Amino acid sequence: MENKIRFTLNFKTVEISASPLKRLLDVLREDFSLTGTKEGCGEGECGACSIIVDGELVNSCLYPVGRVEGKEVLTIEGFRSTPEFEVLRESFEEAGAVQCGFCTPGMIMAAEFLLRKYPHPTEEQIRKGISGNLCRCTGYDMIVKAIKLASERGDGLW
């Protein structure tokens, strides 16, 4: 059974016909070819599929598309056109926080969410803030460093 579902995707209104139970992750990757959002586990445990829906950080692998009706969805592809992204990207690059990169888009979305909440997060807040995002390549140190760097550089942005 397919429904018409309307929502805002990366600042534009879109409409699709899909089963409301289809995972938002699949809708993004398959229906909109937005492959920046990754699947690492499909069960809400790794954060590779993190996106922002109506200001909240969600795992798109657990999110049925039916629930986004009327909501605002932000993925890495939309976020990358913002000045906040530029600051985060630079900081990630400088801190050397990108290794295989598979966790990176999700990590960046989690960082954005964190910085919106705490523009100057403490170490503890950063550790908590990205604890839902697994990275198997790094020791997380560089990622924490990157987020700190971004919060200093982007002073006033968040």
Add this chain to the structure above:
Amino acid sequence: MKEVNKSVPKKDGMGLTVGKPAYTEDLAPQNALTVKVLRSPYPFARIKNIDTEKAEKLKGVKCVLTYKNVPRNIVTRAGQGYPEPSPHDKFILDEYVRYIGDEVAAVAAEDEVTAVEALKLIEVEYEKLEPVLDFERAEGHPSIIHPEKEAHEMFPTGFNPSKNIAAEYHMSFGDLDKTLKKCDYVVSERYYTQAQNHTAMETHSSFAYVDINGRLNIVSSTQTPFHARRIVGEALGLPLDKIRVIKPRIGGGYGGKQALHGEFLVALVALRTGRSAKLIYTREEVFEATYTRHPMRIDVTIGADKDGNIKAIDMEILSNTGAYAEHALTVFMVAGSKTLPLYNKAEAVRFGGKVVYTNHTPAGAFRGYGAVQGNFALEATIDKLALAVGKDPVEFRVQNMIKEGETSPVFKIMGEGTEGVDMTVDSCKLEYCVKRGMELCGWKDKYPRKQIGKNKVRGIGSAIAMQGSGIPCIDMGSAVIKLNDGGFFNLMVGATDIGTGSDTILAQIAAEALGVSTDKVVVYSSDTDLTPFDCGAYASSTTYVSGNAVYRAGRKMKGLIEKAGAERFGVSKDEVEFDGEFIRTKDGRNSVSLSQLSTELYYSNKQKQLMVCESFCGEVSPPPFLAGFAEVEVDLETGKVDLIDYTAVVDCGTPINPNLARIQIEGGLVQGIGMTMFEGVKYGENGKLLTNNFLQYRIPSRKDINKLTVEFAESYEPSGPFGAKSVGEIGTDTPPAAITNAIYNAIGVRVTKLPVTPEYILMELKKKMK
């Protein structure tokens, strides 16, 4: 050095951060068929009957594969040099299934829902067989896991399937029993390590299509594209000239993608249907049906004289390779060959054991490759011996460990599956690493323990480690450099960047050798049609082996540029110099920019393409070294252990890119920490893996890791590119021993079975109270 020993940003960093399509699944054609695999619910069974008719009739199903309709060629899926040291014991699909998760059949359908539906329609009748689930009872068990007559070894490796033995090896020098008898101090211990899963964030993925020339193209998240081409050809009975393997960006490997997984199936579907076909493993499939670190039982005995000089070492291993023997012999041998040389003054050394088959998920390559398991056992026993002798364990190590300019008889005796090579260690800053590490972690103040409040005790522990840099005399890497108009270069390498940053560091090595800046080098890697051969990303080989090939190619290209400049100026080559931007005569009279010269070479003057190819196959495998220090806090009430601080000082020669080298070490440490403290593996009674998701199988998250301190020693390996050795694996090796040594120093409990659990600590504490 301008371009190396410099943290230039990772070449693909920007593209990955913005989320560009880069990984296998991102690149699969939209209309690709989805392949799904029916997996065995039994640990050991024979398929009596399989009926696929209903599945085939389901709308949208394009192809169903079972053992009855696929080629029956026995191979090993292990991505290793040829002939492989792993026995050939795997068919694409077989009438026997040997673990819960083994492949029974595959379906290709228009979409995932249909494929999953079709799997349910396949009717299978199994004859259940008695499984072998306890690896200590596998040898000589009445159930023979590989009864097939085709199974064979490629050269003598101790393969004896009638006894469930996948490999066996023994070596010794000196008279062990006699030497031990003469020792004043002798300690022994038995250790067990678990089946750690790699859990790369990208699951194993591949897709295949037949191109316009009728050739099979496979895009795969593989660490070994050239081995993959060879093995697919062998399994499918296809000539190699009909196959191309391409590796896009990879979301982590750590050894977990050093064997074939979906490639056979997507290839067969593409060939049979003419459609592109993709197979993306679910996380559960990665846990249950790829492979793990080899679980081992390791017995170690070490003896020392009254002054604390180590005289004899004995290491005996029983390794569990699960249902298939990928990397069975070599991982087990590395447990000795990459640990025993650390204590090179021992007069008598014995190493040996067996690798057995069981009906569990197979084991295979995993960062550290046996050295982790061996290091845990050896370095924990060293601590035990130091205590017996009455010495500080770090000083005891320094007294006995290998030093620069020395050698070990083990190097010559043990290679990977074959004999090794004789070598002296020309760069070894282990002593510096140990001393610096002691300073950084505050050893003197903290050893052995400190009471923190009523119920908490802190302890500090140490371990040292070595690895290798490629497999000498076997693994080859090569590089092609091409000069383009406008004065930039293409570097084509078979070397496989699995997220490590090897494309970047190889570009840096090329740039340094050429004298240009790294951004003038555009890299293409790992396409079996377009790039020259490389064994692949394993055995810590890329920086050293591929790096040396790139270095040679860079030097040669520099010579060609100078020669072309000399021809242009009409002088001899010795009179010309290339400084990275301009080619000049030494007298300063003539000069031309590389950009102009290269454009002239294409279009207007003595036209030709400048291109070079160089190869490298190491004669030695210089080991990197690491000293690791762990500080733990043990809660005496709950048994919980927290890791407060981990310090590692590393000798990897020149770090080509210090930033990337640091992540390699940090990432390795955290995987070793995970293995020691978090990554428990549980099976149900029937052999079903229960820890098959991230909820059950917990890898460290940011919350679990406190402080990591990583430093590099100043070191220069004369045989390496610009002094570099490897850095990829060594980070993983020390945490099991250093952390368990720290726990012992804190509370006097020796953990000999990984991972450490609060229950165990509590139980042992209670025992001690009595």
